Amino acid sequence: MAWFEMSAAPQARKPLEAMWAVCSSCKAHVPHEEWHAALRVCPRCNYHDRLSCRERIELVTDAGSFQELNGRITFADPLKFEDASGPYAAKAKGAVAKTGLNEAIVTGTAKIDSLAVVLGVMDFRFLGGSLGSGTGDRILLAAEEALRTRRPYIIFSASGGARMHEGIVSLMQMARTCAAIAKLQEAGLPYISVLTDPTTGGVSASYAMVGDINISEPRALVGFAGRRVIEQTIKQKLPDDFQTAEYVLEHGFIDHIVERKAMKAFLANTLRYAGVK
């Protein structure tokens, strides 16, 4: 059918987002096909879009090698928390239904270029990747699995920080996860932290920042306090590149910025330097 024969074709009435992916950083419109072929990296500004944990696992592990651990661990509601928009339990159940995940991280064993690892991958879609007690349990138990099987541990972080709805219990996850990571350090087992967009607050101030190697993706947001809070505190406008992966690299807190397409090879190479066979 020639274009002039098309009269108000249904396709034309499709919402814009059905045809185009919109880069959330530079707002470029990119055809979906191209967007996905580029692993959801913006061809214009190189922003690495957020991935689901399943997409991430597929990208960095050997096909079919991932086996989930503790998949039944889910959120708890220790405070019976309720805020202006209702009970936390209902919100969390909504997140489970929407994402098909039980928690903000999926953990398991996997192979990366034939090297056996324990892997944790956070998913920002689940309550902003927030660190709750179920999240903490999965991270801690995966570290214990790495210790037991003497495998390296890799965590991909993607989180706004603590899960306020779990209050102090959320804060304690920072201590619990770091305690488990510290055991790996003592045992001489490699721990690689990958900070993806965004890694902030209580997650950056715990397991995400204490890798033997800390790496990030281009232009990821990495920082401790929120931009607005800092601006209100110091009463100054912050530089545009503030709290980007590039800024954090320049200040000495991450080792390397790795493009998504090179991530798997980078991890395998690093693991081999760490003596993993």
Added chain:
Amino acid sequence: MSDIDFSKSLTPWQIVQVARTAGRPLIQDYISGMCSDFVELHGDRAFGDDRGMIGGFATIGGERVMLIGHQKGKNVEDNIKANFGMANPEGYRKAMRLMKLAEKFHLPVVALVDTPGAYPGLEAEARGQAEAIARNLTVMATLRTPYVIVVTGEGGSGGALGIAVGDVVLMLQYAVYSVISPEGCASILWRDGKKAPEAAAAMKITADSLLKLGIIDEILLEPAGAAHSDPKAMVKTVKAAVLKRVKELKALPGDELTARRYAKLRRMGSATLANG
């Protein structure tokens, strides 16, 4: 403050006001009131000496310890120097240096917690506030010397936790300990900072709630009318409680100490490992 009737049970928001009130004993009062000797140790050996976090050798009831804690000022001038008790990365790194020194010299650590939070500033970010706190968490978890924590005033989020992972957590009756300030929580989850009283209640930030949740081990009762009305009595209570815990923990060998600490952290705030 003046409208609080201490003969009745206080609301969480009233307790927040008490925890923040001027005249409440600060680390300076605990040092002068419970230590027969204090040798301040300065600096993180990398950047500077943070006045929002202080520490040093201390003798409490004949026990030599390493004392560290947040420092707030007694007046505006001192408060500006101490950054209102909000430590910078060099403060956490100084604390870490003292923790490791305590381990090397076989001194128990006593940490006094009283901070609105770690300082949220441009320089703090540039120097790695997140890394400084995170590193401390790993160090404290495996430190082979007793570690006793007292939450004396405000236990403000990661800034508090950055020196507060240990064997035992004591908390003053009208202290608070939370993942975010009630005002911060209210402005995010209620979209209205004025709902802080509601947020304070919902977050369960008071000593009795935290004891029930298994986050703290003991509540230290405050004198009639709260700590600020009789600082000497408060300091005496803290001294006795700290001394008792230090003596108990000193009896444990290093391996057992760290194994018990890990087991405690593993259970604490777990969704599933309560009995594990």
